[in-house]
Each structure stands twice: as C-alpha cells, then as structure tokens.
Amino acid sequence: MPQDGSGDTPVIEFRNISRVYGTGEAEVRALDGVDLKIHHGEFVAIMGPSGSGKSTAMNVIGCLDSPTGGEYLFNGVDVAGLSQDQRALLRRHYLGFVFQGFNLLPRTPALENVELPLIYKGIPPEERRARAMEALEQVGLAQRAAHDPSELSGGQQQRVAIARALAASSEVLLADEPTGNLDSHRSVEIMELLVKLRAERNLTIVMVTHEDDMAAFADRLIWMVDGRVERDEPTRKEVPHVG
C-alpha cells in the first residue's frame, strides 16, 4: 500500500469517488472518479471553476451526501457501510462545518450556537458552557457571547461557526467558501485564525475558496475541473501581502 510522508492512515481517502445527479440526458457528473488522500493536520485548499464539484466533494467528505460510486474511507473506515445514524455520530464527533452562509441558528446567542454540538454530545450544562466560552475566547469573541448572530458582523459570525467546531473538538474542519461574504481584511483574519488553530490543535482543515490569496494560507492546493482533480500540489509558500 502506498504510503506518503506522514506514514499513517489518511483521515480522508477518496477512491475513485463519483457523484452523479439525474439520469440519461439530464445526467450531471458532479464528481467523476476522484482519488484523494488527506492526512491528519493538513490544511488543504480546493479551488476550481464554478460547477466543478467542490461543494459536492465537501458534502461527501462531511457525510452529508453519499457518493454514487467509489469508496470513501474516513480514518480507514468505509463510510458506505455506516447507517444514517452512525454517519450523524461521525459528524457529531469528528467533523466541524464552516459554510459561506454562516450557518448559525438565528435569534440564538453566540454562546448557545457554540454549545449546540455539545448538547448532542450529551455534555452537562456547566461543562458545556465552560467549553463553549473557552472556544469563543480562542476566536476572540468572548465579549460577544450573549449576542445573536444578527448583531454580529459577517467575520464574527464566521468565527462563531469556527468556535462551534472547536468546542465540539472536531478533528476535521470543513470550510466551504468561509470568506465568500467577507472583505479581504476580515478574510485574512479568519485565515490567520485557522492557521493558528491548526498549529495549536493539530486540526485537519479542508477549505473551498475562489481566492488565491486565501488558498495561499493552505499548504496544499487541489484544483478541480468538471468533477475531476486536475492538479494536486503544495502551495507556493509566499505570505500574501494585505493592505
């Protein structure tokens, strides 16, 4: 079995994954035979033209969607063999999501949003609160704990979503265009936060982005076209200048 640098089982492994929507004339091959290995602690950026299958790939990685062909191994376990409930547990314990639309519960304070996954983990209220607070501190939003998402800026909302993944101690952070709605200054803040957390927590981060500047924060870049991986290479490590 081919081994790469880190030597252990990849956290995420795609083997000839495809995801086909519709049939016949209307058939769309959103993913078309993708092979991919992502190891523990990696920060991977996925780029590509619109409709190239980036979000579809993220959904499959996040066990929100099932591939129509191929094998997806998570930490060496074939996800296809898991029940719907087991996949929910996998999301609960290993995966954190940070999406473009800042997926926070509306009219719910930041702290409660961060607590949400801990509720499903069955953690008692005090400990939950403490861990959520700690996570908010790490993203620099401790003073905003009581604010509803509508009272937070886009960047702050995105940081709350990151704190939510941190509180749940997710190993893998999936970020689909996390800076899509942010100006470049806020975007860089988010990227710096991700880089810092990756270093501190040894998180695995998979991020979809349309911006080269953001992709540059990652250490590996996957370029997709028409549902296929066209390029997979380390990023040029030149820190972009932000004015």
Next chain:
Amino acid sequence: MWAETIRLAIKAVARNALRSVLTVLGVVIGVAAVIAMVTVGQGSSDQVTQDVGKLGTNVLIVRPGQNTMGPGGSSTSARQFEQRDIDRLIAEIPQIEAASGAERTTMMAVAGNVNHQATVQGVTNAYLQATDWPVSLGRTFLSAEEDSGRPVCLLGETVRQDLFGNADPVGEKVRLKSLSCEVVGVLEAKGASSFGNDQDDTVMIPLRTFQRRISGTSTISMIYMAIEDGYSTDLAKSEIEAALRDMRRIGLGEEDDFSVMDMKQLASMLTGITSVLTGLLAAVAAVSLLVGGIGIMNIMLVSVTERTREIGIRLAIGAQARQVLQQFLVEAIVLSLMGGLLGIALGLGLAAIAANVMAIPFSPDPLVVLGAFGFSALVGVVFGYFPARRAARMDPIEALRHQ
C-alpha cells in the same frame, strides 16, 4: 437530553407566544368544555345525592303505574290508591314507621290583598315525619284535624315570606280558592330540590281536607313511607310489592301496575339524566379537540418549513433523525399541553362560577383533570407526529441550502 429538548421546546413556543396561544385555542376550548361540563355534572349529581340524603335513605315512594317518577313523570291509567290501602300496608308490614298519602296541585294562595302562586299539598303528619321536615313555628296537624278534614294549613318558608314577610302568621287566614284555612305552623326552610324547584314554595293542608275541598275524590296518587332504621329498604320494598300485588289482585306473570321507588333509585335516575347531557356535550368537546389538533398540526408544519435551515444545521452538526423528530414532537406536545392547562384553568373557573350561580357544590374531579391533561398530551403526539417526521426526514444538504 430530554431536559434540553423540553427547555428548547418551551423556548420555541414562547418565542411565538401570540401564535402559540391562537394555535391552541381549539384545545383550550375543548378541554375547558369537558372540564366545565364534567365538573358541573358532578356537582349537580352530588347535589341530588345530598338532597336525597336529606330526604332520608329509608324513604320509599309508591305510585300507581310504572316509571312515573322523575321530572315530567305523570301517572298512568292504573288504579289510584285509597286510604285503606295505606292502612293495610301498615298493618301487614310492621317495619313501616310512617306512611302518608300525598296529593299536589298548584293554586293561588291569598292573604289579605297579597296573592302567591304555590304548590298546595294534601298530606298527613306522617309525611312530615317520613321526609324529616319539622316546623319552625307553631305546630303540625292534630289528628282530629286530619281525621275530620279541618281547614288548617302549614306554610313553606317562601310562601310565608311572600304573604306575611317576617311577621308571625300563626292564627292568620290563607285563602285557597273557596277554602279559607287557618295557619297553624310554618315549615322549616328546605331549599331547592334536585329538580331545581323551590320546596319551600308550598302550602300543606291535611290530606282529607285536600280530598274533600280541592280534588273532590278519595283517591291517592302517591304514598310516602319511612322504613324503620336498620331494616333493609330492599327487603321492605319487596314486601310492599308482594302485599300490593295481592291487594290489587295482580296474577302471576302479570306486570305490576304500581311502582315502589327508593331514594337511591331516584338519585341514579336523576344523575342518569345528567350523564346523558354530559355525554352529548363531551361529543361536542371531542370535535373541538379534533379541530384544535389539526390547528396544531398546521402550525407545526409551518414551523418545520420556517425552520428548515435550522434543521439542516442540526443535522450537519450531528443530530440524528430521531432527535430532530423528538424535538418537534416535544414542541407539539408542549404546545398542546399548554392548551390543556389553559383549558383546565378556564374550565374549572367556569364550573366554579356555574356552581355558584346554580347553588350546587363545586366538585372538581382530580381524575378528570388528569385525564384532560393526558388527553391534550395525546393530541400533541398524534397531530405533532406527521410534521415532526417531515422534519426528521429532511435531506441535510437541501435543508442547509434553503433560504
């Protein structure tokens, strides 16, 4: 997790307070109707039992014909009784403590220039004894007055108040059509009867006087009897029935042409009428609960659609389908329980007011309250299940994309 789910549901319900209240209105009305009806029904049947208890559980009432008791009951063509029937019963059955024929009609009673419409009854002292009804002023009839049919009378408290106010009427004259009789006593106040009519609105004269001066016959349409304490009324009843069958020459296998009723029977007949009414109204309440349940289902469906994105988020961060189902189901149950509680409060309030107005006891039944509570929870489960299942079956990706 459960505590969390319930807390969450209460929060969700409270967030749309006005909408929630409007949604559960059907349940509130349904539950309130059931509680109010059952409580009032219970109160009135308690009242009947109380009244009957006051009358004495050892009292038997004999009437010609079958099933002629009760509100609106009228005697049939069956042969009426005579005084000698009563005398024979007393002679044959020593356990009869007191027995009196009774006749009634409604007449105008006049004193001076005051008129008053009252129930005029022809009875003997034995009637007062059987019904345990003493006088508060003056005296009862003398046996000479009973035997010779003297024009004397006893006034019920209502008649006394109307004709004489608080003054002592003993020795005064009261005219019943052409019969002018002397007041010899005033009966103690008894209050309303089980049928709701005022028992104190009466003038009593000796039975013989009634027969001679008012009805003009010697027949008797009702016999009141008190049975010796400690002797079984059931036993006395069958003895009386046997004696009457013999006296009235009813052959073997022929139906009785009279009826002997004890107070227990009378009570159960009266409460029977109430329970028919209660059943009818309970059906109305059931329809209202059904409508209420559909209202809850409707609003839960709206809520599930509104919160599609929330459902997507919950699924994405690791909620299992059944946890989402549970969340919305509990929310529907909280909603309907809220309706149930409001309904119980409203129903008990209405019943308390009704009991006050109708002068019957306020008898809330904890079992009925508990039942209403449980039933409203059931409404939540039944009508909340479909919307909750819809929420649980959502595809997380679709749900997250929902705007």
